[in-house]
Amino acid sequence: xxxxxxxxxxxxxxxxxxxxxxxxxxxxxxxxxxxxxxxxxxxxxxxxxxxxxxxxxxxxxxxxxxxxxxxxxxxxxxxxxxxxxxxxxxxxxxxxxxxxxxxxxxxxxxxxxxxxxxxxxxxxxxxxxxxxxxxxxxxxxxxxxxxxxxxxxxxxxxxxxxxxxxxxxxxxxxxxxxxxxxxxxxxxxxxxxxxxxxxxxxxxxxxxxxxxxxxxxxxxxxxxxxxxxxxxxxxxxxxxxxxxxxxxxxxxxxxxxxxxxxxxxxxxxxxxxxxxxxxxxxxxxxxxxxxxxxxxxxxxxxxxxxxxxxxxxxxx
Amino acid sequence: xxxxxxxxxxxxxxxxxxxxxxxxxxxxxxxxxxxxxxxxxxxxxxxxxxxxxxxxxxxxxxxxxxxxxxxxxxxxxxxxxxxxxxxxxxxxxxxxxxxxxxxxxxxxxxxxxxxxxxxxxxxxxxxxxxxxxxxxxxxxxxxxxxxxxxxxxxxxxxxxxxxxxxxxxxxxxxxxxxxxxxxxxxxxxxxxxxxxxxxxxxxxxxxxxxxxxxxxxxxxxxxxxxxxxxxxxxxxxxxxxxxxxxxxxxxxxxxxxxxxxxxxxxxxxxxxxxxxxxxxxxxxxxxxxxxxxxxxxxxxxxxxxxxxxxxxxxxxxxxxxxxxxxxxxxxxxxxxxxxxxxxxxxxxxxxxxxxxxxxxxxxxxxxxxxxxxxxxxxxxxxxxxxxxxxxxxxxxxxxxxxxxxxxxxxxxxxxxxxxxxxxxxxxxxxxxxxxxxxxxxxxxxxxxxxxxxxxxxxxxxxxxxxxxxxxxxxxxxxxxxxxxxxxxxxxxxxxxxxxxxxxxxxxxxxxxxxxxxxxxxxxxxxxxxxxxxxxx
Numbered sequence: 083x084x085x086x087x088x089x090x091x092x093x094x095x096x097x098x099x100x101x102x103x104x105x106x107x108x109x110x111x112x113x114x115x116x117x118x119x120x121x122x123x124x125x126x127x128x129x130x131x132x133x134x135x136x137x138x139x140x141x142x143x144x145x146x147x148x149x150x151x152x153x154x155x156x157x158x159x160x161x162x163x164x165x166x167x168x169x170x171x172x173x174x175x176x177x178x179x180x181x182x183x184x185x186x187x188x189x190x191x192x193x194x195x196x197x198x199x200x201x202x203x204x205x206x207x208x209x210x211x212x213x214x215x216x217x218x219x220x221x222x223x224x225x226x227x228x229x230x231x232x233x234x235x236x237x238x239x240x241x242x243x244x245x246x247x248x249x250x251x252x253x254x255x256x257x258x259x260x261x262x263x264x265x266x267x268x269x270x271x272x273x274x275x276x277x278x279x280x281x282x283x284x285x286x287x288x289x290x291x292x293x294x295x296x297x298x299x300x301x302x303x304x305x306x307x308x309x310x311x312x313x314x315x316x317x318x319x320x321x322x323x324x325x326x327x328x329x330x331x332x333x334x335x336x337x338x339x340x341x342x343x344x345x346x347x348x349x350x351x352x353x354x355x356x357x358x359x360x361x362x363x364x365x366x367x368x369x370x371x372x373x374x375x376x377x378x379x380x381x382x383x384x385x386x387x388x389x390x391x392x393x394x395x396x397x398x
Numbered sequence: 399x400x401x402x403x404x405x406x407x408x409x410x411x412x413x414x415x416x417x418x419x420x421x422x423x424x425x426x427x428x429x430x431x432x433x434x435x436x437x438x439x440x441x442x443x444x445x446x447x448x449x450x451x452x453x454x455x456x457x458x459x460x461x462x463x464x465x466x467x468x469x470x471x472x473x474x475x476x477x478x479x480x481x482x483x484x485x486x487x488x489x490x491x492x493x494x495x496x497x498x499x500x501x502x503x504x505x506x507x508x509x510x511x512x513x514x515x516x517x518x519x520x521x522x523x524x525x526x527x528x529x530x531x532x533x534x535x536x537x538x539x540x541x542x543x544x545x546x547x548x549x550x551x552x553x554x555x556x557x558x559x560x561x562x563x564x565x566x567x568x569x570x571x572x573x574x575x576x577x578x579x580x581x582x583x584x585x586x587x588x589x590x591x592x593x594x595x596x597x598x599x600x601x602x603x604x605x606x607x608x609x610x611x612x613x614x615x616x617x618x619x620x621x622x623x624x625x626x627x628x629x630x631x632x633x634x635x636x637x638x639x640x641x642x643x644x645x646x647x648x649x650x651x652x653x654x655x656x657x658x659x660x661x662x663x664x665x666x667x668x669x670x671x672x673x674x675x676x677x678x679x680x681x682x683x684x685x686x687x688x689x690x691x692x693x694x695x696x697x698x699x700x701x702x703x704x705x706x707x708x709x710x711x712x713x714x715x716x717x718x719x720x721x722x723x724x725x726x727x728x729x730x731x732x733x734x735x736x737x738x739x740x741x742x743x744x745x746x747x748x749x750x751x752x753x754x755x756x757x758x759x760x761x762x763x764x765x766x767x768x769x770x771x772x773x774x775x776x777x778x779x780x781x782x783x784x785x786x787x788x789x790x791x792x793x794x795x796x797x798x799x800x801x802x803x804x805x806x807x808x809x810x811x812x813x814x815x816x817x818x819x820x821x822x823x824x825x826x827x828x829x830x831x832x833x834x835x836x837x838x839x840x841x842x843x844x845x846x847x848x849x850x851x852x853x854x855x856x857x858x859x860x861x862x863x864x865x866x867x868x869x870x871x872x873x874x875x876x877x878x879x880x881x882x883x884x885x886x887x888x889x890x891x892x893x894x895x896x897x898x899x900x901x902x903x904x905x906x907x908x909x910x911x912x913x914x915x916x917x918x919x920x921x922x923x924x925x926x927x928x929x930x931x932x933x934x
Contacts (some may be wrong), residue, residue: 114814122813123443125452125540126852127821135538167445167609168593174609233641240645249635249642249651250612289738343639348611352638356441356610361814 084391090385094378101155101374105367106149111292115141116165116361139165152367162364164358171364179250179372182349185272185342186334188265190327192273193280198323201284206311208289216281223278229340232271236344249346268345272338274331283326286366287319294318320391328384336373406566426913432932434912437643437656439541441610446596447589448581449527450539454658454921457578459613459634461925463510464581464598465622467501467520467560468572470918472929475680475919477837478737479569479876482576486515486599486622487560496567496874501560507622509584510596510603517554522585524552526563531619534590542835544844544851545574548871569879570840577835578923601627601644601928611636621928626929628914647907649674653932655907657921658682662723665905678906681735683920684833685727686715686791686899688773689855691823696776697856701768703894704749706827708761709802710795711754716900719790724900726751728887729842731901735919736837738883748891761802770803777805781819782829786809791899792829803891820855830855830896835922839883843867858895 117135121127136142140151155162161171204216239246247264254261291297292315299308335350342352350369357365388395438459444451446460470477476931484490487501507515525533553561562571563851572883574580580641582598583589591597596604599622602615613634617627634654637643643665646652648671660668665677688706690697697703716724725732728748732739734908745751770776780799782792789810796806806827819825834842845851848867849859866886871881891897906917911934918924 114812114818118814118818120444120450120539122817123451123453123456124539124540125817127818128852131539138538168590177608236642236645240649246642246645246649246650246651247645249637250608250633344642346635346637346639346642348608353610356638359813 087382087386088342090382093279094382097378098371098374102153102367102371103149104392105370106145106152109361109363110145112358112361114361116363117141119360128389136267137372150365156368156371161368164362164365166362166365170183171368174365175350175368175372177251178348178350178353181347182335182338182342182351185265185338185347185349186331187219189272189276189334189338190331192269193276193330194276194327196273197277197280199283201281201323202288202311202316204281204285205292213251217285220278220281223274224282226275228272228275229344231274232341232344235267235271251348254271256304264345264347268338268341268347272334276334279330280323280326284316284319284323287322291315291319317391321388324384324387324391328380328387332377332380335376336370399899408540415852419622424640426933428628428913428929428931429933430931431630432934433631433633434629434654434927434930434932435652436632436654437646437652437659438613438636439643439656439659440638441615442607444539445593445607446581446598446604447537447592449523449542449583450537450561450593452833454656455641457922458657458925460596461578461581461600462602462615462627462927463596463600463604464583464631465600466575466577466812467503467582468581470576470923472924472926473914473916475918476737477573477576477923479572482572486520486582488586490572492569496569496872498569499562499563499564501562503558503560504622505558507599508620509586509599510618511584511587513584513586515582515599516557517560518557519582520560521552521554523581523583524549525581526589534585537589541853542574542579544848545580545841547844553792566802567874568840569874570838570871573836573838574658574841575922577841577920578925579835601926602629602632602754605631617824623928627928629927632927639708644668647675647909648683650909653909653912654915657906657917658684658902658904660901660905660907661721662905664723664921665907668907669875672912676908676910676912678901678917680906680917681725681731681837682833682902682904683731683736683835683837683922684831684902685729685731686719686724686902687830687832688795688899689820689825689828689830690894690896691826691855692857692859693823694826696768696770696778697827699768700894701764702770702776703897704803704892705761705764705768706799706804707750707891707894707897708757708764709804710750710798710897710899712750713755714754715798717789719794720900720902723903723905725903726899727901728898729847729890729896730839730883730887731834731837731919735901735903737919738837738839738880738887740884744884744888748888749894750891750897758802765803770772772803775803775805778807778826779809780806780827780829781784781809781825783816783831784812788829788831791831795829795899821852823855823857831902832896833922835920837919839867839879839886840871843870843886847890856896858890858893860889860893860895863889863893863895 117132132296164171164174167174198218204213207213236246247267248260252260252264300314337357339351342349354369440455442456443453447454448460465485468482469485471481471483474481486503488504489502491500493500509515526535528549529543548565549562550565551563587597601618601621603618605614605616607613615632617630637646647655668675669677690703712726727739730736730738745796750757780792782788792808799806845853847858849864870882873882901916911932913931913933914929
């Protein structure tokens with residue numbers, strides 16, 4: 083187990099190094115840079131002044147020097163300075179992370195709470211009216227983009243209640259109720275879509291397991307339906323569901339752009355898009371690395387969880 | 399009994415009078431207190447460094463922190479010489495036939511960090527802006543250097559007096575100094591520090607700037623105008639999504655819209671949903687125009703440029719692209735929105751402003767003279783910024799050009815590259831927007847039409863026009879200057895220097911309890927907020 087984890091961590095580090103190169107190169111391939119944007123806000127460009135600013139920001143150095151400098155910064159825990167804000171990148175990034183993680187966790191919770199039970203019900207009541215209703219609802223969830231649903235929620239609230247959720251981040255310590263409302267609405271919008279996916283995976287996986295001999299044996303032994311389904315069938319059907327949950331969580335960390343924008347939540351994804359538009363390399367590079375780390379470790383966590391959920395899985 | 403007979407008709411007459419004249423006005427004595435939530439469409443582009451930007455996204459949320467020498471009266475709709483009031487300057491005086499402008503500064507003014515304000519700060523700021531050889535500081539980007547190019551020297555003979563010595567008379571200097579783009583920086587803090595914070599003398603002090611989220615101010619208790627500001631604070635909430643911005647205004651989560659953002663259609667929808675909202679139509683002082691690169695064929699040919707100008711039906715564009723929320727005008731904002739604009743009768747004599755069918759026929763003739771025929775049509779690439787308000791206009795123009803035989807393809811340029819493309823002339827023809835700080839000929843003509851200006855994207859350089867620009871700038875007699883500016887506008891349109899298509903209107907929206915927030919004829923100059931109060 084330990085050697086497996088060490089091996090995975092080694093691969094993770096290699097992946098991150100590869101990622102860092104790709105991010106670094108792609109950003110430089112995109113047309114324009116921060117200085118072009120700065121001049122854009124002034125409405126003109128002066129090449130001499132541009133060179134001076136590039137030098138001030140250290141962007142006149144060869145790419146490999148800039149890359150190594152970034153790596154050195156990461157290893158020393160200094161993420162550099164935001165080009166746009168002229169303050170340490172970490173000071174810009176730090177407040178964004180809890181917002182996105184909280185929203186992603188809440189969304190996944192909503193997705194699991196909605197998706198797993200409905201998937202089980204749908205499988206157990208296969209081809210019943212309830213099954214069809216749940217499948218239609220899940221298809222609707224998959225078809226509706228969460229940002230569209232989010233906008234509908236906002237517009238509905240304005241029209242019917244004359245109210246919208248807070249527009250600036252409310253700390254739970256300042257106003258817990260407002261904080262919960264601020265996060266629950268986008269979590270519902272995002273979680274509904276993810277729940278549809280989880281429901282469909284749960285259903286198909288459970289249907290497959292329900293046809294296994296050991297389930298038939300459990301029924302034959304006269305075990306209660308609840309026990310057969312939840313203890314025997316679902317436990318064996320859950321692995322693909324856990325995989326999907328892991329992938330969804332990792333996706334949500336960087337994929338909440340539009341939801342964060344619609345609900346005006348100051349999270350990682352919304353800020354990342356702004357940073358890309360501004361070519362604020364230190365912010366973009368470090369945020370993408372953060373997302374990559376979350377993706378790698380959530381995958382690792384899911385793989386570890388297989389062993390806990392299924393004793394047949396062994397790590398070597 | 400008889401008294402009763404008299405009093406009944408009296409009461410009826412009184413009632414009729416009250417109804418006819420309207421109910422007595424509710425007292426409008428300003429109330430102190432409260433915070434205003436104001437919409438901000440994007441985070442501050444370069445912090446509080448107004449002098450390093452040219453965007454309303456900076457001026458609007460930063461103006462409350464800073465002060466000018468002079469400012470356009472926040473309570474008056476029209477900006478002109480007559481509506482300029484003193485801010486840091488208590489009085490001012492033109493001397494030596496408009497060659498010297500003397501400012502007498504207020505006493506006892508303090509910066510937000512407690513340091514005293516003096517003439518040293520004024521000299522520091524304007525030496526930096528005009529890039530004087532001995533300037534103690536340099537801006538890394540200086541978009542309005544041209545505004546101050548006529549200043550020979552700034553003298554600070556004592557802490558309360560500043561003299562601007564000019565190379566030649568320039569009455570408009572005062573107009574430019576009254577713009578929201580002309581605040582005084584503190585000499586005792588580095589100019590670069592305005593990118594991250596704000597030490598000003600304005601009515602509000604910076605409390606917090608949470609990046610990408612909001613900018614919050616609190617009342618400056620030491621503000622130099624006693625009894626101002628009325629509000630306890632301001633909060634500019636960054637809302638990037640347009641739909642959310644509208645919903646926020648509709649729900650009352652914000653009290654004030656972002657200037658220049660509310661279209662006619664959006665305003666009508668908002669008013670329908672919330673009838674009590676206050677909507678004010680005014681000119682943004684932003685125009686749609688066509689830039690044509692005169693350094694390259696085919697637009698180095700005046701006939702081709704003129705054909706383009708004549709091909710575009712301005713009225714149809716206003717209806718199709720702005721749903722009526724714009725007005726036609728030449729290079730200065732038209733009356734009644736602007737002070738210098740041409741009258742309708744003069745406008746209709748200009749190329750492109752006549753009957754669309756006649757204009758298109760003339761455009762075809764000009765193109766034929768330039769060698770373009772239906773068999774050999776002119777093929778060009780039109781560039782525009784990859785933002786909806788630009789692309790919509792460009793698409794309309796392409797369709798108009800097609801009708802006279804110009805085949806234009808559209809190339810969208812990302813914001814990061816747009817100004818670089820235009821300034822370097824890496825284009826043939828472009829659909830462009832131009833915003834002008836104050837409604838003043840000097841602020842417009844030197845920047846957009848003078849030889850060598852970095853924002854003269856068409857590279858228009860005409861000896862006669864240059865003379866006319868200089869001449870109107872020096873003219874002291876307002877009537878003569880108005881006539882000269884009219885002549886110049888006609889000349890620029892005749893030369894198709896940068897054909898004007900329309901002047902955009904904004905439908906500025908706020909909640910009814912927001913008082914004394916008066917939009918001017920330019921979006922860049924009414925954001926100080928010291929007179930604004932909440933009637934709630």
